[in-house]
Amino acid sequence: MGYMNNSIGYREEVLCTRSVIKKNRYAVIEPDGLVKNVIPGFENCDITILGSPEMGASFVDYLVTAKEGGKNTAGFGGGKLEIFFYVLEGSVTAWNDDQNVHLTEGGYLYSPAGKKLYFENSGKEDAKIFLYKRLYSPLEGKEAYTVAGNINDVPWVEYEGMKDVLVKDFLPSAKDLAFDMNMHVLKFEMGTSHGYIETHVQEHGAYIYSGKGMYILDGDWIPVKKGDYIFMDAYCPQAGYGVGRNEDFAYIYSKDCNRDIEL
């Protein structure tokens, strides 16, 4: 246990945090204050749980630092769970029944329900991983399948007609109803913004990997930056501006899709 940033003991400054938690609405979690969680099956890894049903999410997001020899060879997911594994920094080998891939920064592996995901960091450097797990919502006659790649190989696409706000999709969900979610990256050149404040039924878990932003969440304007995590619950009004001086504002985020609401 202990703190994710290994900053322990007394501080010169008064205690404060930028984290804001509004259960079932939204959460902004800054890195300072995150603690390590012990999760069976993970060895030599520092893990913190970011988004979870405890805050209102239908999914779980984790930030994993796989140290030298860090691994999960017991298998993660399987059964009704779908898993998305994304390398933020470093390199790691990940596999399931279908594929074995060496992933470097930007590399990802989606493992569908029924297929456990395994990984191992056999290098000396730490690898930083954004990990997602959710109950797959099946659709008759369709089956989601394993997808691996590197997001750096995917071209940017203009986001909703704006040439300086760009998006990439990780999974073929826009063309294939078998997938019930997608991961995206959204990048705002400095001074740009969403075109409107979104209000939608889908949830998001977003990890900011670059720059700074001003984000509106359920009516609250909140400054956010690289390393922060944002959970946006269903119908949470949301939008952001890219701000700062020298780095685009960008995040990776999940979004459920392709399913009706069950009653």
Ligand code: UGY
């Ligand atoms: O796809 C989305 O809903 C995305 N534009 N939302 C967001 O960035 N908060």
Ligand code: MN
């Ligand atoms: Mn949205």
